[in-house]
Amino acid sequence: MTLLEFSRGTMLHIALIVFVFGVLWRLVTTFMLGWRKRKSEWRTSAGQSAVKGAIAVGNRSWPHPEFLNRTAFGEAVGYGYHIGLFAIVLLGAPHVVFWKNLFGINASWWPTIPSGIISVVSVVTIFLLLIATIRRYMPPPLRRISNFDDWFTLVILFTLMITGVMAVFGIGGRYELILAAHIIAFNVLLIWFPFSKLMHAFYILPARFFIGYTHAKKGAST
Amino acid sequence: MNTATQTYSGKAAPEDRLSPSEREERAMAEFAHHFGAYTATNLESCIHCGMCADACHYYIATEDPKYTPILKAEPFKQAYRRESGAFAPFFKLFGLKKKVTTEQLEEWQELLFDSCSQCGRCSLICPMGIEVAEMIEIGRRGMAAAGLAPKPLMDRAKHQAETGQPEESDRPYSEVLQDIARDHDLNVALDKDKADILLCLPRTDLEQNPESVAAMIKIFNKLGVSYTFRSDALIAENYGYYAGSRGLQKRITKRITDAAKKLGAKLVIVPECGHAYTALRWQAAEILGEELPFRVRHVTEFLAEQLEAGKLKLSKVNGESFAFHDPCQLVRKGGIMDAPRQLMDAMGVNLLEMHNKKGFSFCCGGGGGVNDLDSARELRSRAQQLKLREIDDTGAKRFLTSCSDCRVSFNEAGEHYDWNKKTESLIELVATQIKE
Numbered sequence: 001m002t003l004l005e006f007s008r009g010t011m012l013h014i015a016l017i018v019f020v021f022g023v024l025w026r027l028v029t030t031f032m033l034g035w036r037k038r039k040s041e042w043r044t045s046a047g048q049s050a051v052k053g054a055i056a057v058g059n060r061s062w063p064h065p066e067f068l069n070r071t072a073f074g075e076a077v078g079y080g081y082h083i084g085l086f087a088i089v090l091l092g093a094p095h096v097v098f099w100k101n102l103f104g105i106n107a108s109w110w111p112t113i114p115s116g117i118i119s120v121v122s123v124v125t126i127f128l129l130l131i132a133t134i135r136r137y138m139p140p141p142l143r144r145i146s147n148f149d150d151w152f153t154l155v156i157l158f159t160l161m162i163t164g165v166m167a168v169f170g171i172g173g174r175y176e177l178i179l180a181a182h183i184i185a186f187n188v189l190l191i192w193f194p195f196s197k198l199m200h201a202f203y204i205l206p207a208r209f210f211i212g213y214t215h216a217k218k219g220a221s222t
Numbered sequence: 223m224n225t226a227t228q229t230y231s232g233k234a235a236p237e238d239r240l241s242p243s244e245r246e247e248r249a250m251a252e253f254a255h256h257f258g259a260y261t262a263t264n265l266e267s268c269i270h271c272g273m274c275a276d277a278c279h280y281y282i283a284t285e286d287p288k289y290t291p292i293l294k295a296e297p298f299k300q301a302y303r304r305e306s307g308a309f310a311p312f313f314k315l316f317g318l319k320k321k322v323t324t325e326q327l328e329e330w331q332e333l334l335f336d337s338c339s340q341c342g343r344c345s346l347i348c349p350m351g352i353e354v355a356e357m358i359e360i361g362r363r364g365m366a367a368a369g370l371a372p373k374p375l376m377d378r379a380k381h382q383a384e385t386g387q388p389e390e391s392d393r394p395y396s397e398v399l400q401d402i403a404r405d406h407d408l409n410v411a412l413d414k415d416k417a418d419i420l421l422c423l424p425r426t427d428l429e430q431n432p433e434s435v436a437a438m439i440k441i442f443n444k445l446g447v448s449y450t451f452r453s454d455a456l457i458a459e460n461y462g463y464y465a466g467s468r469g470l471q472k473r474i475t476k477r478i479t480d481a482a483k484k485l486g487a488k489l490v491i492v493p494e495c496g497h498a499y500t501a502l503r504w505q506a507a508e509i510l511g512e513e514l515p516f517r518v519r520h521v522t523e524f525l526a527e528q529l530e531a532g533k534l535k536l537s538k539v540n541g542e543s544f545a546f547h548d549p550c551q552l553v554r555k556g557g558i559m560d561a562p563r564q565l566m567d568a569m570g571v572n573l574l575e576m577h578n579k580k581g582f583s584f585c586c587g588g589g590g591g592v593n594d595l596d597s598a599r600e601l602r603s604r605a606q607q608l609k610l611r612e613i614d615d616t617g618a619k620r621f622l623t624s625c626s627d628c629r630v631s632f633n634e635a636g637e638h639y640d641w642n643k644k645t646e647s648l649i650e651l652v653a654t655q656i657k658e
Contacts, residue, residue: 026308030262033306039507041517043557060351066582067347070276075349078271140287141275150270195309200269200350207267208351210260218504219557221346221581 004176007183012102015187022194027202043219049212056212056222057205077131084125085157088164092118119168126161129154149197156192160185242324245368249327252367252468253301256360264357265302267350268292274354277347279584280337283604291344294333295357297322298364327370334361334466335372336598340497341550341585355555362466371465375591379461383473386454388425388461396453398428399435406436408443414450420487420516421451422458422478424495424626430633431626437653438493438521444656445528449491455481458498459627464591468509475506482516490518494649496551496589496625503556520552521649522624526561529568535657538570545574545618546648547609547632548583549625562624562648569655574616584609586623588631606635613643624648 093112136146163182166172215222274291275281281289304319313319342355378388403410427434442449455478462471482490492499503518528534552558559580587605592598621643632645
């Protein structure tokens with residue numbers, strides 16, 4: 001078995017199992033901690049509050065204008081690399097083939113972005129990730145609250161992005177070896193995911209909903 | 223960070239003789255009480271973006287990263303990860319999350335009490351929607367359980383739970399109330415056996431702002447409603463809430479709720495005090511574990527209702543410009559956005575809004591018991607400066623608010639910075655403009 005076969009065979013399967021069960025475990029253990037029935041007299045009904053909670057899930061994506069003068073740069077960088085990563089992972093032609101093979105689907109409707117554009121997006125995304133990394137070290141609050149979780153996640157993302165670009169441009173050694181490194185980095189990301197802050201991809205929905213819901217019940221700002 | 227610690231630790235606490243391990247156990251037991259799905263979701267969601275610092279007046283004023291709000295919740299977060307999180311057994315087995323220690327709790331005293339007014343602005347900026355302020359509040363509760371809450375807050379909480387007053391006074395506050403009424407030629411309803419409305423007062427108004435107390439009496443007399451003050455439930459503030467003690471907060475809350483039940487009151491009116499509103503409106507039923515048989519309203523809310531019903535008639539002011547400070551607990555956390563503006567509108571107030579208004583208003587710098595801590599004075603002053611600048615930027619000639627604790631903070635800041643404005647009470651203005 002070659003390294004490439006291992007990375008997209010056995011290791012990928014193990015990584016997927018860890019990812020799926022890990023994510024489920026973390027979510028289930030969180031929600032099984034139970035809910036306290038609140039007894040105050042609310043301003044807003046549960047139904048209307050739930051609607052406001054759902055709105056908050058979307059609304060929180062856009063920062064309140066009152067804060068923008070202090071947060072605009074960080075928000076722009078964050079948005080930039082998230083959009084870049086999503087575009088590459090979901091719309092890059094090699095990745096679309098990977099997903100189709102993985103899930104065993106034909107999905108001829110699945111669009112792809114031309115490889116030239118994806119290459120540009122990849123380089124821009126690496127640049128934005130670099131800025132995000134520097135930012136994690138520069139503003140004192142960010143430096144103070146950063147921990148192993150943040151740095152290790154960044155290391156994985158950089159490895160993933162750089163090996164991907166190397167594979168596309170055919171630089172840095174044998175293609176099979178670079179591709180294997182790229183897939184191994186992806187597998188590590190999958191394994192690391194449930195244990196890390198990457199879980200925010202899932203928690204973002206309930207967290208935003210809860211604050212929208214509870215604040216709406218009080219008529220407070222959301 | 224150690225200055226405050228040295229001031230408070232050991233002799234600060236009522237349980238002085240507790241060993242470090244006993245303190246840790248008590249803190250953990252209190253933290254565990256709050257481990258639920260809602261809290262866990264908050265704790266699990268943080269992406270360490272640090273944006274909460276950009277909403278905090280203490281961080282903005284000092285640019286010291288230790289004031290990053292989510293950092294203040296660290297002991298609670300750590301306890302959750304170790305004891306109750308998804309991978310708690312794993313963390314424990316391999317020692318990846320250390321136990322919260324007494325030293326750590328002591329180190330966090332300043333961050334949880336001196337440098338957080340529980341204003342909740344950080345909860346609005348968080349892109350994940352984490353209720354950061356509530357996590358910090360739970361941190362305070364752990365500290366109180368461990369006997370590590372600041373002495374000035376804990377002493378007042380204990381005194382208030384015992385006597386109804388946070389501190390000794392020359393005379394009982396009920397006598398002070400009667401004197402204020404007499405000085406203003408007002409009849410005051412005190413200690414009636416039955417009434418529809420129970421009124422409370424901020425002790426700061428009784429001590430420092432008798433005009434505000436007189437304004438409350440005048441307005442309620444004028445409305446002709448069935449109300450009473452009660453000697454045994456006169457003070458609105460809840461020092462148990464400030465100190466983070468669930469037990470003391472409950473006892474202090476019960477003074478008011480029991481009095482209201484005994485009266486058969488349909489309504490309890492919280493005076494101009496933000497934290498009293500949170501303690502009674504949103505936390506009383508939760509901490510007592512029962513639905514309250516009466517409504518709780520802030521005085522501005524109630525008066526706006528009366529205005530709408532045509533029962534309150536107000537004359538216009540002379541067109542002078544006013545700025546208005548939205549108290550955090552009433553507005554951002556309490557949802558009273560419009561009532562003060564309805565009242566000001568009815569009085570023809572030329573309101574010049576601040577850049578950060580309503581839910582986004584900056585804290586006065588002294589809420590959450592911070593006003594009561596001498597150790598917080600310097601930090602408080604720096605945060606207050608931000609706010610004074612914003613008020614001045616409106617160009618308004620006069621300045622109003624609807625929280626007595628905010629007034630205390632602004633008065634202190636005004637003196638410190640030789641500010642050219644006096645902080646006025648919205649209720650006093652209403653009383654002045656009420657039509658005879």
